[in-house]
Amino acid sequence: MLNRLLFLNDELQTPATPLWQMSVLRIITLSGLLLVLGVAAHSSVTAWRLGQYYVFYIVIVFYAVLLLATFLASRRYQVGRILLTGSVVAAGLVMQLFISNFALAKLGAIFLYSLPILVLLLWGPKATFVAMALNLLPFGYLLYDKPLPNWFGINLTLPDTPIYLQSLLFIFFNLCLPLGLMRMLKALKWHNSQQKHLNKQLNFSMLLYRDLFDNDAHPALIITSKNKVMRQNKALRHWLKDHKMSAQALAAALDIPVEDCTNAPRMVTPKSGKSRMLQLTKTQMAHNHYQLLLIDDITEASQLKLQLADERIINRRLRWHDLATGMLNDSGVEHWLSRKSTAGVALMQFCNGPGIRLRYGKDVKDLLLAKIASRVKALLPRGSIAGRIGRNTLIFCHPALDAQAMYGFMQAIEVQLGPQLALDDGRSFGMERHWQIGSHPGLLPLGHHLSTLAAHLSTQRLVPEQVTMLDASALKRFDSHHQLIEDLRQALTSEGQLYLDYQPQCDTQGNIVAAEALLRWNHPAQGNISPAVFIPVAEQSGNINRLTRWVVGQACSQLKAWAEQGIKLRISVNLSVLDLTDEGFSHWLISYCQQQQITPGSLELEITETALADPQQTSQSLKTLADAGFPLAIDDFGTGHSSLTRLTSLDADIIKIDRDFLKTVPGQPRSERMLKAIIDLCRATGAEPLVEGVETQQQLDWLLEQGCRFFQGFYLYKPMPPLTLAQILKAPSPA
Structure with a gap:
């Protein structure tokens, strides 16, 4: 409470006035008010009794001024210190002017001697010098030793005035001012401790910054x-x-x-x-x-920066140039074409380039390509460029020629080049070139690059010395083919695109004795794609083995699911010739069926007649599978080119006769005799014939007359999902 009243906490700071000065102002005013309270009260009562009312009013005014100064110490410090300073000056003047006793009046001058100390506490050093100068007046008054004239005729002398004045001087000099000085010293001591702390921190910071600088x-x-x-x-x-x-x-x-x-x-x-x-x-x-x-x-x-700049130049050259020949590469040619509105383009395929590389090495082939590019560029009009966009593919462009003009130039250049090309070391090589002419824009479909075009050209049939126009649509077909390969790879790793339908195989009574697993592909963008389309793509891209293993896995899972439902049925799956030439496939199939607890007799393996054409590659795999107990079936019999010797050496259980032989049967005697001979041939090998493509009752009756026991076709059953087939198998037989 006292700390808040007298502002004794120096840690609190004020924005304008030092806290200790506000504290000094309040300490002096409060101590003066409290200590002089008795003197003021006694003098006021005495003056009132004697009828000297002006004494009472003067005391009240002084007391009110001191109260106001106390109140304004924190809110209006400037006004408060003016009031206190003015009160001290006014009190000294009142004592000198209005006390008739000259000896007592001199006490007013002595009272003013306190003014410099008070001003020092409240105003600062500059104002103190002014107060010290002003105190020369009371000093001269005392030396003059004569009373001042009383122009107002007021006499403040009371019977106890000596006591009042002595008490006032004692209280002010002995209590008020010392208390103020003690408050100032306390503030100085606190600031000194703070300064020491700051100096310590500053010294530490200086050492820290010095260490940072040095290290x-x-x-x-x-x-x-x-x-x-x-x-x-x-x-x-x-x-x-x-x-x-x-x-x-x-x-x-x-x-x-x-x-x-x-x-x-x-x-x-x-x-x-x-x-x-x-x-x-x-x-x-x-x-x-x-x-x-x-x-x-x-x-x-x-x-290093200079080296990096040189490397950037080299990298730019590497990015746009072929290192082996120094010509522009596919990126460099594309950059050149991007800055031209039109250009004639000639693409040269080095037909016998692979053979020269195999016999003489890559360096010789690269030298020949660089030599031929230099000669062709020299024969073209000025402004042409030459580039290498593939291993055996060169490109020549000219911004001022269209396709027809380029076609004429290349026909003449092909004649001038001749069949032989000599290197600088004297060696001569035969060169076979195939030219295709196009134009820019329109050379490449949107989103394609010259490297794709070169890859497409390398797959085409090349005729040496021939100059033709480039078929731009062929690149789209080439791209579609490769996109289909990529989509098939995605389908093998995703869910729901590939699935199996099953087409039942029936006996003479119409009972289902087996089912052929037929692979289907529901493409997310193209819908259902025919196996006749994607199976060759899988074989060409090397994905057929993965596809076959996927089919086998699905078929084995279906066999186990049907077995749990009490359905016993043989499933036939188709194998590719590439599966049979894979040494590890047959061993994988046997091991997989053992792991899945599938008896080999429940999984029939269908192979095309074409697979029998190369006995060295397929015979060992087929023998391994047959010895393991897998039934073997020859699919599409009569459409391939295998020999009868190969057919008799294969221990096939079933030979499936292709549907093409049944299309005109019955009705055409020649077709009937041909089909009957094929059926007899199948029986002669010890295999059971199964005719595919049964679509009418007449065809079924004719086959029954020939003694056929197994059939497959739309007339009997179309391919269906496994759930539908299971419902048919579990349905009760008609009475």
């Missing part, structure tokens, strides 16, 4: 405004030692600018003799006479 990895030094070196850090000392140079010599060589600078380049040659590239950063320090210099040695960085 900074960047060479640095502090200089005066006249470039005199005052301090240097360890990094700079090491640098100066390595390059045999003094700090002052470095400062002189740096040509330090007057103004601050950042990363200013400077070339310095130390005594070591090797010039160094430095970067100078100058910063004005807090002291106006000192500057901080940061020095970066960027010699190696500058050299």
Whole structure:
């Protein structure tokens, strides 16, 4: 409570006036009010009794002024100190002017002697000097030793006036002012402790900054405004030692600018003799006479920057040029075409390039390509370019020629080149070239590159010495083919695109004895794609083995699911000739069926008649599978070109006769005799014939007359999902 009233907590700060001065103002006014309260009350009562009412009013006014000064000490400090200072001056003047007893009136002058101390506490040193000068007046008054004239005729002398004045002087000099001085000393002591703490922190910060400066990895030094070196850090000392140079010599060589600078380049040659590239950063320090210099040695960085610039040039050349021949590569030609509105284009396929590489090596082939490019470019009009966009593909472009003009040039150039090409070392090689002519724009479909075009051209049939127009639509078909390959790879790893339908195989009573697993592909964008389309794609792209393994896995899972439902049915799956030529496939199939607990007899393997054409590649795999207990069936019999010897050597259980032989049966005697002979041939090998493509009752009746026991076709059952087939198998037989 007392701390808040007298503002004794120095940690609280005010924005305008020091807290201790506000505290001094309130301490003096409050102590004066409390201590003089008895004197003021007694003098006021005495004056009232004697009829000297002006004494009462003067006392009340003084007391009110002191109360107001106390109240304004925190809110209006400037007004409060004016009121207190004015009260002291007014009290001294009132005593000198209105007390008739001259000996007592002199006490007013003595009272004014306290003014410099009061002003020092409340106003500061400058105002104190003024107060000291003003005190010459009461000093002269005392020396004059004569009373001042009383112009107002007021006499404040009361019977107890000596007691009142002595008490007032005692209280003010002995209590009020000492208390104020003690408050000031307390504030000075607190500020002194704070200053010591700040000095300690400052010293610690100076040591810290000195350590940071000394141990900074960047060479640095502090200089005066006249470039005199005052301090240097360890990094700079090491640098100066390595390059045999003094700090002052470095400062002189740096040509330090007057103004601050950042990363200013400077070339310095130390005594070591090797010039160094430095970067100078100058910063004005807090002291106006000192500057901080940061020095970066960027010699190696500058050299590296030059090397990187050279490498960028080399990389740009590598990006746009073929290293082996020095010609533009596919990216370089595309960049050139992108800056031309039109251009005639000629594509040259080096037909016998693979053979020359195989016999003479890659370097010879690259030399021949560079030589032929140089000769063709020389025969074209000025402004043409030559590039290599594939291993055996060159491209020639001219911005002023259209396709027809380029076609005429290339026909003439092909004749001029001739069949032989000689290298600089005298060796001569035969060169077979195939030309295709196009134009830009329109050379490439949107989103395609010349490398794709070169890959497409390498798959085409090439006729040497032929000049033809480029079929731009063929590239789209080529792209579609490769996109289908990629989509098939995605389908093998995704869910729901590939699935199996099953087409039942029936006996003479119409009972379902087996089912052929037929692979289907529901493409997310193209819908259902025919197996006649994607099976060859899988074989060409090397994905057929993965596809076959997927089918086998699905078929085995279906066999197990049907077995749990009490359905026993043989499933036949188709194998590709590429599966049979894979040495590991047959072993995988046997091992997989064992892991899945599938008896080999429940999984029939269908192979095309074409697979029998190469006995060396397929016989061992077929023998391994047959020995393991897998039933073998020859699919599409009669459409391939296998020999009868190969057919008899294969222990096939079923031979499936292709549907084409049944199309005109019955009705055409020649077709009937042919089909009957094929059926007899199948029986002669010991295999059971199964005729595919049964679509009418007449065909079924004719086959029954020939003694056929197994049939497959739309007339009997169409391919269906496994759930539908299971429902048919579980349905009760008609009575």
